[in-house]
Amino acid sequence: MAINQQLCLQRRPSGEVCKEDFFLRETDIPDLEDGQFLVRNEYISIDPAMRGWIQDQESYFPPVQLGEPMRGLTVGRIEASRHPSYSVGDLATGMLNMQTYAISDGFQIRKVDPDIAPPPAWLGGLGMPGITAYFGLLDIGRPMKGDTVVVSAASGAVGSIVGQIAKNLGCRVIGIVGSDKKSKYIVEELGFDAAINYKSEPIGLALSDLCPEKIDVYFDNVAGKALDSILPFMKKFGRIPLCGMISIKPGEPARLDNFFALISNSIRLQGFVMSDYVPKIKMAVDELKAWHQSGQLIFKEDVRTTHLENFPEVINDLFSGKNEGKLVMKLSND
Ligand SMILES: NC(=O)c1ccc[n+]([C@@H]2O[C@H](COP(=O)([O-])OP(=O)(O)OC[C@H]3O[C@@H](n4cnc5c(N)ncnc54)[C@H](OP(=O)(O)O)[C@@H]3O)[C@@H](O)[C@H]2O)c1
Structure with a gap:
């Protein structure tokens, strides 16, 4: 039986984000209810905003609470489904957080079509x-x-x-x-x-x-x-x-x-x-896709294959400018 591994907030960083600010938690994966599906996260978007989400400050999202899994956008593959619109094997993207597995009911989830662009691009140019x-x-x-x-x-x-x-x-x-x-x-x-x-x-x-x-x-x-x-x-x-x-x-x-x-x-x-633009996302993505497919929009991702606990060293590259393109973590299977 698979276990879910989550990267949780241990304390609020003072200065640079570091390993001690987080801890790993292992949890069982509950059975799916009707209308839900189980995603195995493969890629996690690493964004400058994450540094703000772990501060105790008013923002457009509530702060991640101590002990909670770190918030994060992901792309993952559906491994089980009791949802009529999502099938096993589909790729999906949404705010499924820094964990190996997530259960979703489809709210604010988009399907990923790897024939249009590879999965990490759905966290970048098409994300x-x-x-x-x-x-x-x-x-x-x-x-x-x-x-x-x-x-x-x-x-x-x-x-x-x-x-x-x-x-x-x-x-x-x-x-x-x-x-x-x-x-x-x-x-x-x-x-x-x-x-x-x-x-x-x-x-x-x-x-x-x-x-x-x-x-x-x-x-x-x-x-x-x-x-x-x-x-x-x-x-x-x-x-x-x-x-x-x-x-x-x-x-x-x-x-x-x-x-x-x-x-x-x-x-x-x-x-x-x-x-602010959630209701109009589809329109934007359709146009971004069209530009990409006609060669007028190039996407570049900087993908780091690593484990959840290495998130602090990956995110810090954004603030020293070491990333070359959209920074993405690929969850290592080793
Ligand atoms: N409003 C929104 O909804 C929204 C959504 C997404 C992102 N953002 C914001 O958009 C900005 C870019 O985000 P991104 O995801 O596209 O990141 P990114 O550009 O892929 O990576 C961050 C880049 O910022 C530059 N940088 C880092 N520290 C800097 C400093 N002290 N002074 C000047 N430049 C610095 C570095 O590039 P150089 O090597 O060129 O300096 C670094 O590579 C961020 O401020 C982010 O918070 C806002």
Whole structure:
């Protein structure tokens, strides 16, 4: 009889997430009731937001409680089913948490079609990051053909999709990244027009060269210094979707010295979370799929095959920029 292994929160991290913040628990798998199915998780999405979910702070999701399994989006295979729409062997994705097995009734679960893209892509370009990029750019950024669009964390899960969608719409796209290797990737493989390596040149200096006519849309994945440096380069009536603040550690304040540029240039700055768009997910995924299938949208995943307890060292790679594409854990069978 299979046992479910769960990665549970032991304590709230102070500073970097570490192994001691979690413990492994083994539980029996209960019998299925009518309308339920059993998923064996194969891939777990590793997201910057997870660092926030384990803090005791108000957010768009309640904090993970001490002793509870860590929250996480997964892709897994159905091993048993008493649900009319899900069959044994199907692949499915949803918030099934950091555990080897999950029972679901199908709520907010999507089927995964590996003929369209391999399973990890359903946690990236066809998953939460892709949907975030789609709505943040199109609904809040509202780029028009010919606009200049700048995006930070541009080679990552969200940023790489933002830049490619903007290119598909006929925009000029500049990506901000943290290494020359990532600069080369976004320009040569993803088709961005230019890249700025913020670790080797000041963003403001690079923008004064690259954007003499200023910026229509800045898609902000990082907040902090990057956002502040970009404000003076925004065009009148520019738009800034505020997607994430990975440069700010939990509990630290986020400051803006160039705040007045928002007023003087009538800039629209709007935060959002992907869950604002849950009723429209299918529409986004259908369009993302179509772009992908026509070769206009490249997905890249950085898949680490390992055990649940190694989650802390994997997630910390997001904050040091070691991930190359959407970071995903593949659960090892050894
Ligand atoms: N609003 C929403 O619903 C939503 C949904 C998904 C994600 N997000 C947010 O979107 C952002 C990107 O997430 P993702 O999943 O696509 O991650 P990602 O870009 O795949 O990976 C994170 C990247 O952030 C960059 N980074 C790390 N620390 C940084 C720092 N101090 N300053 C500047 N850049 C830093 C690194 O790239 P470099 O090497 O290029 O620096 C790193 O590779 C995050 O802020 C995340 O919280 C928001």
